[in-house]
Amino acid sequence: MNGAHLHLLLNHTPILGSLFGLLLLLVAVVRRQETLINAGLVALVVAALLTIPTQLTGEGAEEVVEDRPGVTHALIHEHEEAAELSLWVMEATGALALVSLLARRRTTARAPLFTYLTLAGAVVSFGLLARTGNLGGQIMHPEARPGFVQPAEAEHDED
Numbered sequence: 001m002n003g004a005h006l007h008l009l010l011n012h013t014p015i016l017g018s019l020f021g022l023l024l025l026l027v028a029v030v031r032r033q034e035t036l037i038n039a040g041l042v043a044l045v046v047a048a049l050l051t052i053p054t055q056l057t058g059e060g061a062e063e064v065v066e067d068r069p070g071v072t073h074a075l076i077h078e079h080e081e082a083a084e085l086s087l088w089v090m091e092a093t094g095a096l097a098l099v100s101l102l103a104r105r106r107t108t109a110r111a112p113l114f115t116y117l118t119l120a121g122a123v124v125s126f127g128l129l130a131r132t133g134n135l136g137g138q139i140m141h142p143e144a145r146p147g148f149v150q151p152a153e154a155e156h157d158e159d
Contacts, residue, residue, distance in 0.1 A: 015130055024043055025115075089128050096118040
């Protein structure tokens with residue numbers, strides 16, 4: 001297994017994990033269900049943790065694909081920049097989720113505030129992670145790039 005393969009195996013987990021945590025937390029907050037709120041917060045902590053190995057495998061993936069036809073440094077760089085921002089925002093969201101869990105356990109007055117801040121962070125995190133995934137997909141999939149034109153199919157002669 002090479003670096004690109006490992007990165008491909010991991011790169012969907014932060015995106016889907018943040019979406020799962022976001023939706024679970026949103027439903028839980030609307031329904032005011034403490035158990036589900038805690039589950040949503042835990043899901044976001046786990047998503048934040050899973051973002052780290054995904055980020056760490058990016059460099060190995062770059063080494064595998066950087067010299068392939070159609071892959072440009074500009075595409076890789078844009079993906080790297082988006083990934084770094086996504087990492088920091090997701091880690092901040094995970095930290096907020098952890099603070100929210102601790103505040104809820106101690107039943108502090110600020111617990112709801114931390115939960116709402118975590119929910120806002122989850123929205124931003126998911127958006128940034130989804131954008132990062134899209135940019136990563138464009139590296140090896142020209143059909144996902146803006147302005148892609150489907151090549152005309154060659155005509156087949158029937159004899």
